[in-house]
Amino acid sequence: GQSLEQPSEVTAVEGAIVQINCTYQTSGFYGLSWYQQHDGGAPTFLSYNALDGLEETGRFSSFLSRSDSYGYLLLQELQMKDSASYFCAVRDGGDDKIIFGKGTRLHILP
Amino acid sequence: DSGVTQTPKHLITATGQRVTLRCSPRSGDLSVYWYQQSLDQGLQFLIQYYNGEERAKGNILERFSAQQFPDLHSELNLSSLELGDSALYFCASSVRGGRDTEAFFGQGTRLTVV
Numbered sequence: 207g208q209s210l211e212q213p214s215e216v217t218a219v220e221g222a223i224v225q226i227n228c229t230y231q232t233s234g235f236y237g238l239s240w241y242q243q244h245d246g247g248a249p250t251f252l253s254y255n256a257l258d259g260l261e262e263t264g265r266f267s268s269f270l271s272r273s274d275s276y277g278y279l280l281l282q283e284l285q286m287k288d289s290a291s292y293f294c295a296v297r298d299g300g301d302d303k304i305i306f307g308k309g310t311r312l313h314i315l316p
Numbered sequence: 317d318s319g320v321t322q323t324p325k326h327l328i329t330a331t332g333q334r335v336t337l338r339c340s341p342r343s344g345d346l347s348v349y350w351y352q353q354s355l356d357q358g359l360q361f362l363i364q365y366y367n368g369e370e371r372a373k374g375n376i377l378e379r380f381s382a383q384q385f386p387d388l389h390s391e392l393n394l395s396s397l398e399l400g401d402s403a404l405y406f407c408a409s410s411v412r413g414g415r416d417t418e419a420f421f422g423q424g425t426r427l428t429v430v
Contacts, residue, residue: 239418248318248406248421249359293359301364303372304349304408304419308358 208232210294210307217313218284226279226310228294238270238277241293289314322407322422330430334395337425341388341409348390350382354403365390397429
């Protein structure tokens with residue numbers, strides 16, 4: 207089976223940097239993705255890592271270590287609009303379903 | 317706008333009733349996924365279709381069923397509804413062979429069972 211573990215909540219200050227971790231167990235691994243979801247909204251795709259290392263997209267970066275079955279999402283220069291839930295996700299190796307972690311709610315303090 | 321359309325946006329119905337949720341995927345996307353999200357819960361995978369065929373099944377209740385039609389739109393049928401079925405139901409679509417796990421979500425249908 208597959209499982210993804212991530213913290214349920216993280217709190218950070220506006221302008222600071224925050225890291226959201228995700229560890230995973232899958233039967234077949236292709237890559238790790240991150241999604242953002244604002245309250246009442248739809249999840250939106252942020253990033254995808256198939257290879258080890260850091261991928262940067264503006265203020266957001268995502269990291270993967272395949273040997274450690276671990277990844278993280280790094281958010282820099284936090285803004286109040288970044289207050290949302292963040293989900294890591296993997297595609298199941300046996301079929302095509304996309305499995306999500308339970309999500310990390312990011313609280314940003316002014 | 318993700319390009320995925322879900323209708324209706326809101327649905328209020330009584331216990332024991334049956335409802336149908338509809339999803340139109342992005343143009344060109346062959347895969348459709350259905351997820352259930354209860355209050356403060358994650359995205360629970362229900363079922364996936366690819367080009368009209370069931371591709372993967374999650375923890376979908378026997379009271380729930382789905383299908384994907386030749387025009388690729390999909391419907392999720394929920395029957396004998398219970399209070400606990402109240403949730404946000406999302407449909408997502410993706411292109412098979414595209415960037416892995418990049419799925420595009422509709423705005424969801426909020427189902428309230430009273």
